[in-house]
Amino acid sequence: MVAAAGGRTDRCHGGRLDMVEYRHVTVPVRGDKFSVQMVEGGSGESLIFLHGEDGLTEWTPFLDRLAQHFHVYAPAHPGQGGSQGLQHLDDLWDLVIFYEELMQSLGLDRVHVIGQSYGGMLAAELAAHRPEKVSRLVLINPLGLWLSDTPIPDFFIFTLEDRAKALWFDPECDAAKTVFAQPTDPEEKMELDLSRTETLTAVGKFIWPIPDKGLTKRIHRVTMPTLLLWGDSNPLLPIKYAEAFQILLPNSSLKVIEKAGHLAQDERPEEAVEAILPFLKS
C-alpha cells in the first residue's frame, strides 16, 4: 500500500502524528535502471527501514517516532509501491547488491538498518554482505531462517482473515483496522488487491516458495550489535525463530514486545521505539 503523497497519515493508534516533517522522494539507482519510491524524514544519524511483505511504505507512527532521533529512509522494494526496476533483479544476490547501490545513491556510507519480516531478512543479508556499512542492526520478526520442525506458514496464500490473525495480537486494534480497511468502492478494492498481488509477486521473485535462501551460510558475517524484536503473539514466526537467530548471532539481544503480532512495530510503535532507541543510541 502506498500513502497519498505527503498526506496526513492516521492509520495507526499511538497518537503523536506528524511530529516530524517527511517527504516522498524518488531516488535513481544505477543510472536510470531503478527508481526507488521512498519516504524520508527527520534528522540525526542515518537509518534505513526495510519493510516486510505487507508492503507498507507510508509514514507510520513507528517511523515518525524514529525520525525524532534519526534521519529515516524508508524505501519501497523494487516492484512494490511504485519502485521500478524489478526486471533487472533475478535473485537475492542481485537484490542485496541493489541495496548496497541504493546506499551509494543516497550518499550513505554507514547506517543503522531496521528490517521487518522479509525486510528483516534483506537487512540481515545486507549486513552479512557489507558488515562495515551497517553500524547497528534491528531485526523485527525477520524471515531468513527455516526450522523444519516449525515450518513458517505459506503467507503467499493467506486470505485477509489469515493475515489478520498472523499480523496482529489484536486484529481489532485501530492500526489493524486501518491497514485492513476494505474499500467499499469496487474499483478501489480492485486496486488494493492488485497492489497486494504486485507486492507478493515482487517478494515471491526472491523467496518463493520457501523463505530460506541460505542466510545461515552467511550470517556469521553479521558481527555488529543486533537487536531482535519479537511480537509475543506471532503464529507466523514463533519465538523459536528468535532463539535460532540468537544462537547464530552472538552479538545480539532479544526484546519481546507484549501484545504484538508480526507487524509489531505498527501495532506497538511506542514500545518498539522504546526498545530500539537505547540500543541504537548506546
Add this chain to the structure above:
Amino acid sequence: MKLSMFHLMPYQDLPEDFEKQHRSAWVDLPNENFNPELGRQYYSDYLDELEHADTLGFDGVCVNEHHSNAYGLMPSPNIMAATLARNTKNVALIVLGNSLSLYQPPIRVAEEMAMMDIMSGGRLVAGFPVGTSMDTTFSYGQVPAQLRERHTEAHDLIIKAWTERKPFIFNGKYNKLRYVNIWPRPLQQPHPPVWVPGSGSLETWDWVLDRNYVYCYLSYFGYQRGNRVLQGFWERAAERGVDDNPHRLGFLQLVCVSETDESAQEEYEDHVKYFYQKMLRIYAPFAESPGYRSIHSIRESLRPQLGQETMKAAADLNWKDFVDQGHIIAGSPATVRDKMEEAIKLLRVGHLMVLLHIGTMPKELTMKNMELFSKEVMPGLNNIYEEYDDPWWPQRVVEQTAATAAD
C-alpha cells in the same frame, strides 16, 4: 475442421462429503484419498476409451499434464501418449502438453516428444502450456514471476534442439548447456505442430500469435462464456495483423449424447455434477499465485475461469443450468449436432476437442457417448471450414487419411 477426443482421466472415488472435508481437489488434497487399486482400473478403462476413439474415426486424442490433484491423473501425459502411439493407428496424438518450465533442462521434453513422434509415425501434436498456477507454482514450486520467462526460454531451446543438425551451445538465463544434441530427433519436419493451451491471458495470446501456433482455450464453462474470451483472441489476432484461419484456435467442450434430451439428463447428470462440484474445487489462492499473470493481464482480461466465484457458481448449478448456459452440450444427437455447429461457428474454432468422459462416467457410458458422437454427430461437422488449410495438423495424419479415403 478436426474433432478430437479429450480425456482428463479423473479420480472417480472422492467421498460424498469431500467438499465439506477439503478445500481443494488440487495441491493439498491428501493422497490418502487415492486408492491405487481403483487407479489401476481407471487407467485401463481410460486407455481403452482413447484407443476406441481411433477406431471410431475421431481425428485426434488429447492428453494433458496435471500434478497433485484428483481432477486429472496424468502427471506425465507422455506415458499415456507412448502407449497410445503403439495401440492406435490413425489419430493425431495431441499432448497438451508438457508444462515446459517444469523440466530442467527442458531438452527432456524435446527428447520425449521426438520419441513419441517417431513411435507414432509422425502423429504428434506438441502442446506447450505454461501450466496452471496450481501445477507449476504450488505443486512444482516454480517462482511465479519467472514462470513465463522460463517457459519462453524452454520453448526456444526445444525448437532449436529439434531443428539444428549439429551440436550447439545454449547459454540461457535458466539453462546452461554446453552440448545440445538430441537423439532421436522428430519425424515431422521441421518439427511437430505446436499448440499452446491457455486460460485467456493476454500474454499467452500474444506469444502464440507471434509464433504462429495454435491457441487452445480449455474452459469448462462452455462455448457461450468461452466466446466472450475468444472474441478477444480474434481481436488481438487482427490487431497484430494475423489472419483469421479458424484452425488457429482450439476449444474444449463437454459433450453428453444420448437417445433423447431426457435420457441424456438421466444418464449423465450425476457425473457432470461430480465434475463441477468436486473436480473443479480449487482453493482460490492456489488458482492464481502472485505473479502467475501480470498485473496488466489481470486488469485487461476477464476473471480467470478457475476463480472461486465462477467455481462456486458452477458448483451450485443444476442440469438445466449446465445445458442452458452451454457449460455442457447435451441431449439427443440432433440437439448436440445443432449446438456443436453453433459453437463451432460462434467461436470460429477449427480444432474442437470434446470431453466425452466426464467425472464418474463408467466405461460403458463413455463408450456409448463416443459411439453416438462419432456416428451421429460428427458427420456433417467435419466439413465446416474445409476451405481453410490446416498447417497445424500432423502432415502424416493428413496423408494417411487421404490414402484411407482413396482405398
